[in-house]
Amino acid sequence: MPKRVKYAGFVLVFFALLAVVIRFGGTGVGWGHALLGALVATPLGLWMIWLRRRMTEQAQEWGRRRFRPWPEERRR
Structure with missing residues (x-):
């Protein structure tokens, strides 16, 4: 699967998950406002x-x- 298709699928799933969480989050928000x-x-x-x-x-x-090994490791 091409990288762009994977990214588009991820964005759509992320959007849908957010909409469902906002809709059923206990605040009484309707679907329009959730979307x-x-x-x-x-x-x-x-x-x-x-x-x-x-x-x-x-x-x-x-x-x-910037990694400097410990003195014990430098002797090896």
Whole structure:
């Protein structure tokens, strides 16, 4: 399956899950408002996922560049 198709499927599932959670979250929101809320929250959630991945990758790269082995390991 192409990468774009996987990403589109993930976005649709994420949107549907958010809509269902907002609809049945106990606040008495109707389907219209739940879909609008999911429409607003989906890009925010995807951005947060992207930001977390990016920060993790940068931290790993930083750790690789600045890693100094323990003195015991240097002697080996």
